[in-house]
Amino acid sequence: MGTLVSFHAHPDDESIGTAGTLAKAAALGHRVVLVFATRGELGEPVPGVLADGEQLSLRRSAECFASAKELGVARVEFLGYVDSGMMGEPTNDAPYCFWQAPVEPAARRLAVILEEEETDVLTTYDDNGGYGHPDHIQVHRVGGRAGELAGVPVVAQNTTNRDWMMRGMRGLQKDRGADWQPPEIPDDGSFGKPESEITHRVEAVEYAEVKRASMRAHASQMGPEHFMLTMPEPVFAMGLGTEFYIVEAQPNPASAPEVWTDVFEPLRGS
Numbered sequence: 001m002g003t004l005v006s007f008h009a010h011p012d013d014e015s016i017g018t019a020g021t022l023a024k025a026a027a028l029g030h031r032v033v034l035v036f037a038t039r040g041e042l043g044e045p046v047p048g049v050l051a052d053g054e055q056l057s058l059r060r061s062a063e064c065f066a067s068a069k070e071l072g073v074a075r076v077e078f079l080g081y082v083d084s085g086m087m088g089e090p091t092n093d094a095p096y097c098f099w100q101a102p103v104e105p106a107a108r109r110l111a112v113i114l115e116e117e118e119t120d121v122l123t124t125y126d127d128n129g130g131y132g133h134p135d136h137i138q139v140h141r142v143g144g145r146a147g148e149l150a151g152v153p154v155v156a157q158n159t160t161n162r163d164w165m166m167r168g169m170r171g172l173q174k175d176r177g178a179d180w181q182p183p184e185i186p187d188d189g190s191f192g193k194p195e196s197e198i199t200h201r202v203e204a205v206e207y208a209e210v211k212r213a214s215m216r217a218h219a220s221q222m223g224p225e226h227f228m229l230t231m232p233e234p235v236f237a238m239g240l241g242t243e244f245y246i247v248e249a250q251p252n253p254a255s256a257p258e259v260w261t262d263v264f265e266p267l268r269g270s
Contacts, residue, residue, distance in 0.1 A: 002120035009135035010040035020204025026072030066217035107145035114150035160192030205241035
C-alpha cells in the first residue's frame with residue numbers, strides 16, 4: 001500500500017478540496033496524512049460557536065482531528081506558521097505569518113514529514129492557490145519544493161475545474177428556472193483552472209457523505225446553514241464528488257506508486 005500526504009493552508013481546506021480523494025485512498029487501504037501550514041487563526045467563526053474565552057486556533061486544531069477521523073486519516077501535523085489573512089490585508093506583512101516564511105526552511109519542515117512517511121503522493125494547490133489566497137499560493141511554493149527535497153514521486157496540485165463548474169451551474173439554472181441565479185465566478189483567471197490545464201481527476205461520488213461529514217467537523221467555520229452543507233444530496237455529489245489535479249511532471253507509468261493507480265484516473269474530456 002502507498003502513502004498519500006495532503007498539505008493544506010488552513011483547517012477545513014482539506015474538506016472542501018481533497019476530502020473525497022483522502023477518503024477514497026484510506027478506504028482502499030493506503031496511509032493518509034494531513035499537514036496544515038497554519039491553525040487558521042484569522043478565520044471568521046460562526047456567530048456564537050465559541051465559548052467565552054475559547055481560542056479559535058485551538059478549536060480549529062481540534063476540528064482537524066475530528067475531520068481526520070471521518071476521512072480515515074492516520075496522522076495530522078501542523079508546521080507552526082500563523083494564518084496570513086486574505087490577500088492585501090495588513091496581516092500579510094506579519095513576519096511570523098506563512099506568507100512571509102522563506103520557502104526553503106518551510107519546505108524543509110514539510111520534507112521531514114514526507115521523508116518519515118516515505119511519501120508516494122503529495123497534494124498541494126495550483127500556482128494561484130485556487131483563488132489567490134496568499135497562504136494557498138505559499139502551499140504551492142513550499143509543497144513543490146518539499147516534494148523535490150524529499151524525492152516524492154508524484155506531486156498533485158489540487159484545483160477547481162472552472163469549465164466543469166460553469167457547466168454544472170448552467171445545468172442547475174436550467175433545472176431551477178430563471179428565478180435561480182448561480183454564484184458569480186470570476187472570469188479573469190483568478191479562480192481555478194481551465195479544463196485544458198488539468199491532468200487528473202478523482203471520482204469520489206461514493207464518498208460524498210464522508211466529505212460532507214468532514215465539512216461538518218469544522219463547525220467553527222461551517223454552520224448548519226452553510227451553502228455547501230445545505231445542498232441537496234444529488235447536487236452535492238455532482239458538484240463536489242469529483243476532485244481535480246494538475247501534475248506537471250508525470251512519472252513513468254511503470255514506476256507510478258500504487259496509490260496513484262488506485263486513486264487517480266486520467267482526466268477525460270466531457
